[in-house]
Amino acid sequence: MKRRDFLYFGGATAMAAGFPSLALSARAKTPVLILIELNGGNDSHNTVLDREQLGIYKMLRPTLGLADDERVTLDKRFALHRSLTDFKVPWDKGELALVHGLGYPHANKSHFRSIEIWDMASAHDEYLSSGWLANVLPNISKSEINALTFGRNALPFSGGAASHVQLENLSSYFKKIQRVKENNQASSNSALNHLLGLNQNIQNSKAALMRGLSKDIKLKQNFPNNNFGKQMADIAKVIRMDLHVPAFKVAIGSFDTHRGQKGKHQQLLKQLADGMMALRGELIQSGHWSNILMMTYSEFGRRAGQNGSAGSDHGTAASHFLMGGRVRGGHFGEYPSFEQLENKDVVHNVDFRALYQSVVRDWWQQDNFTLASGLPSLDLIHPA
Amino acid sequence: MKTPPFFANLANALVLFCFVFLIPTYSWALALDESKHLLLRAGFGAKPSIVQQLVGFTKSQSIHYLLNLKASSESLPSCMNEALPTRKERKAYTQEQRRAVSKKRRVCANELRAWYLQDLINDEAVLRNQMTLFWHNHFTSSLRKVKAPQLIYQQHRRINALALGDFSKLLMAMVKDPAMLIYLDNVNNSKLKPNENLGRELLELFTLGEGNYTEADVRSAAQALTGLGVNPNTYQTVLRKKRHDNSVKQIFQSDKIRSADDLVSAILAQPQTSIYITKAMWLHFISEEDSDQIKRIAKQFAKDWDIAKLVVAVLNSQQFWQDQGQMFKSPVELVVGSAQLFKGLKVSLKRLLKMQREMGQNLFDPPNVKGWPKGKNWIDANKLLVRSQLTSQLARAISANMAQMGAPYCTGNMTMLSALEVPELTPSENSMGDNCQKRLVKLVTDPSWQLK
Numbered sequence: 001m002k003r004r005d006f007l008y009f010g011g012a013t014a015m016a017a018g019f020p021s022l023a024l025s026a027r028a029k030t031p032v033l034i035l036i037e038l039n040g041g042n043d044s045h046n047t048v049l050d051r052e053q054l055g056i057y058k059m060l061r062p063t064l065g066l067a068d069d070e071r072v073t074l075d076k077r078f079a080l081h082r083s084l085t086d087f088k089v090p091w092d093k094g095e096l097a098l099v100h101g102l103g104y105p106h107a108n109k110s111h112f113r114s115i116e117i118w119d120m121a122s123a124h125d126e127y128l129s130s131g132w133l134a135n136v137l138p139n140i141s142k143s144e145i146n147a148l149t150f151g152r153n154a155l156p157f158s159g160g161a162a163s164h165v166q167l168e169n170l171s172s173y174f175k176k177i178q179r180v181k182e183n184n185q186a187s188s189n190s191a192l193n194h195l196l197g198l199n200q201n202i203q204n205s206k207a208a209l210m211r212g213l214s215k216d217i218k219l220k221q222n223f224p225n226n227n228f229g230k231q232m233a234d235i236a237k238v239i240r241m242d243l244h245v246p247a248f249k250v251a252i253g254s255f256d257t258h259r260g261q262k263g264k265h266q267q268l269l270k271q272l273a274d275g276m277m278a279l280r281g282e283l284i285q286s287g288h289w290s291n292i293l294m295m296t297y298s299e300f301g302r303r304a305g306q307n308g309s310a311g312s313d314h315g316t317a318a319s320h321f322l323m324g325g326r327v328r329g330g331h332f333g334e335y336p337s338f339e340q341l342e343n344k345d346v347v348h349n350v351d352f353r354a355l356y357q358s359v360v361r362d363w364w365q366q367d368n369f370t371l372a373s374g375l376p377s378l379d380l381i382h383p384a
Numbered sequence: 385m386k387t388p389p390f391f392a393n394l395a396n397a398l399v400l401f402c403f404v405f406l407i408p409t410y411s412w413a414l415a416l417d418e419s420k421h422l423l424l425r426a427g428f429g430a431k432p433s434i435v436q437q438l439v440g441f442t443k444s445q446s447i448h449y450l451l452n453l454k455a456s457s458e459s460l461p462s463c464m465n466e467a468l469p470t471r472k473e474r475k476a477y478t479q480e481q482r483r484a485v486s487k488k489r490r491v492c493a494n495e496l497r498a499w500y501l502q503d504l505i506n507d508e509a510v511l512r513n514q515m516t517l518f519w520h521n522h523f524t525s526s527l528r529k530v531k532a533p534q535l536i537y538q539q540h541r542r543i544n545a546l547a548l549g550d551f552s553k554l555l556m557a558m559v560k561d562p563a564m565l566i567y568l569d570n571v572n573n574s575k576l577k578p579n580e581n582l583g584r585e586l587l588e589l590f591t592l593g594e595g596n597y598t599e600a601d602v603r604s605a606a607q608a609l610t611g612l613g614v615n616p617n618t619y620q621t622v623l624r625k626k627r628h629d630n631s632v633k634q635i636f637q638s639d640k641i642r643s644a645d646d647l648v649s650a651i652l653a654q655p656q657t658s659i660y661i662t663k664a665m666w667l668h669f670i671s672e673e674d675s676d677q678i679k680r681i682a683k684q685f686a687k688d689w690d691i692a693k694l695v696v697a698v699l700n701s702q703q704f705w706q707d708q709g710q711m712f713k714s715p716v717e718l719v720v721g722s723a724q725l726f727k728g729l730k731v732s733l734k735r736l737l738k739m740q741r742e743m744g745q746n747l748f749d750p751p752n753v754k755g756w757p758k759g760k761n762w763i764d765a766n767k768l769l770v771r772s773q774l775t776s777q778l779a780r781a782i783s784a785n786m787a788q789m790g791a792p793y794c795t796g797n798m799t800m801l802s803a804l805e806v807p808e809l810t811p812s813e814n815s816m817g818d819n820c821q822k823r824l825v826k827l828v829t830d831p832s833w834q835l836k
Contacts, residue, residue: 110594112754165765176769191710195831202765258569258581308577
């Protein structure tokens with residue numbers, strides 16, 4: 001097992017708060033990154049459509065492919081799934097970037113291994129012990145808590161110096177932490193230490209949220225009444241508390257549409273768009289928008305051709321979205337060609353680690369942040 | 385050492401002399417904390433009744449004693465006996481009927497979960513139950529996707545019957561299990577339109593492990609499984625000849641297969657299968673991996689696929705006995721263990737199930753095909769909070785009912801209850817009132833209560 005990091009506190013740590021804050025004074029607004037995991041492997045060929053390849057697309061997906069009335073034109077070349085119609089608003093304002101062909105060499109088609117590769121930002125055959133944001137977050141702000149994960153999978157923040165907690169929703173979490181007491185035990189038992197570390201993180205989040213909740217934030221926007229929408233509402237609330245938490249993560253799914261894909265996919269993309277647009281609206285009104293960056297990702301895209309059960313099987317490269325007040329709108333990377341398939345799959349042309357590295361460097365001014373050598377930089381962010 | 389327990393005393397008496405010279409040290413009678421360790425891992429906690437039984441047994445004898453405990457069973461919820469609707473009946477449903485049917489199914493699913501939890505709490509056969517849960521977490525299927533609780537129950541019966549039996553039979557039974565065929569979309573896998581879901585997970589999660597097969601193997605496996613589906617009226621497994629691709633497929637470079645049976649044989653012939661299963665079993669009982677030991681045990685396992693022998697080999701390893709308190713209890717272990725130790729805990733099954741779900745382990749409903757979390761992934765901040773809610777509730781119940789729940793442990797040895805040392809009372813806590821009650825409260829609310 002390889003370790004990129006030499007700082008490993010096993011799930012803790014109270015020390016995070018003591019790290020020097022390199023970039024930002026307490027007064028400045030902290031740039032916030034919101035990771036949105038499209039859990040299960042989103043079918044990006046039916047999310048973003050390259051109309052220059054429409055002929056072959058229809059051959060590969062005679063019934064699964066998006067018909068004229070199931071898509072909406074974005075620009076001369078590209079169309080989006082109809083559920084994403086509202087994305088035209090940030091697109092027209094230059095606040096939406098589409099990064100095409102994201103993936104990595106030797107794509108792995110296991111849900112579990114591939115999401116780990118994305119979350120650890122590792123090569124396909126590299127096993128790392130900490131998430132791609134686990135050690136950089138403590139440098140970003142002085143907040144007691146470095147990241148909040150709503151729902152499943154906190155891997156991007158895990159295994160390093162970041163103090164982070166995972167919760168379902170704010171109100172039930174806050175109710176539960178009321179009674180939690182400090183526990184200053186120390187132990188040589190690593191399992192027990194893991195629990196004590198978690199307890200410390202809970203204490204940290206409690207301190208921050210106590211301050212935040214006293215501000216009694218009332219949201220102005222209507223958020224959709226589904227799980228993703230509610231969690232996006234909670235994220236907007238925490239951002240408006242100005243606790244300077246630099247990172248959030250939320251998941252929506254399951255996008256693992258092997259069977260009967262159309263209805264399910266349409267519904268999920270609608271929830272995704274509604275949730276993201278509500279958060280955008282809320283944070284424009286509150287004046288936070290220029291410091292917000294939302295980014296979607298997923299363990300893989302799907303096979304180019306449809307399968308036998310009106311669905312799609314595990315694939316490789318995919319397009320993803322970045323939306324935010326300082327995003328450089330437009331297209332990045334090349335949409336993969338349906339004519340040059342490898343084992344029936346499209347071929348990636350942007351290493352996802354190049355995207356990650358550019359985001360950390362440009363969004364948080366961490367110029368030395370490096371995930372692998374030789375990664376190109378994508379110019380995705382307008383300077384503050 | 386495979387002495388059946390009823391010979392134990394006889395053997396001890398007659399050949400004590402031989403024992404001294406022939407038996408390696410690890411087979412001497414179990415110390416109390418060793419018996420506690422065994423019961424925390426191979427059962428759900430050190431139930432006083434079983435601890436009594438193990439006195440004087442060697443490690444090996446204790447393991448066999450647990451393996452041979454007889455299962456009892458709670459009576460099934462009556463909805464399990466209701467026939468599932470035929471295709472014709474389903475087609476004729478009105479909107480309203482459909483809603484009523486799915487509501488009934490939800491109620492029935494909850495009754496099934498409650499039945500299972502009650503069974504786990506009451507049943508003496510703790511090691512068999514551990515293994516049944518292990519296989520549920522290995523050959524996953526979920527009520528959410530399969531929908532019919534009857535099919536999930538039938539799968540549960542198959543798993544329970546073979547939980548300590550022949551792995552090759554268990555594997556075959558699971559590949560052909562109706563709930564599994566629905567769960568992993570094989571009902572939609574046909575010659576003209578292959579669906580890879582079952583084929584892929586069979587190789588990735590059930591037998592070989594990620595990285596030990598190629599994409600071509602996945603396609604061949606999926607083709608071999610084509611046509612294997614579920615009859616829409618009887619809900620029995622069927623092979624639809626017309627949808628089955630009976631051509632010769634190549635798998636694992638040089639093996640030739642046609643059918644699901646061929647596929648399972650080819651998988652079992654791969655040495656990696658025994659290694660993968662042995663490793664999963666090892667990590668179920670021991671916190672740290674030891675690949676040399678795993679390989680050694682796997683070699684034996686591949687000879688007869690005897691799961692009971694595999695369990696014995698893992699539990700007999702030195703690493704197992706040196707691993708005390710280094711693992712996290714699963715939510716089910718936490719709930720079942722607490723309920724077994726503190727009889728008279730009056731929390732409804734419904735509430736216990738809800739808490740189990742919030743802690744991340746909804747019975748018969750793992751979150752995805754990989755199953756429930758393992759190791760330290762069981763616990764994040766939010767789940768730790770639910771665990772503390774549960775233990776606070778337990779502490780209140782003990783305080784309110786010391787006579788029945790707490791008293792038995794006031795005179796006996798409290799260290800038998802928890803994996804680690806009982807935390808000492810602080811001087812101020814020690815000064816007044818019922819110390820036994822306070823110590824028990826401290827014990828179950830301490831983080832160490834989460835460990836095994």
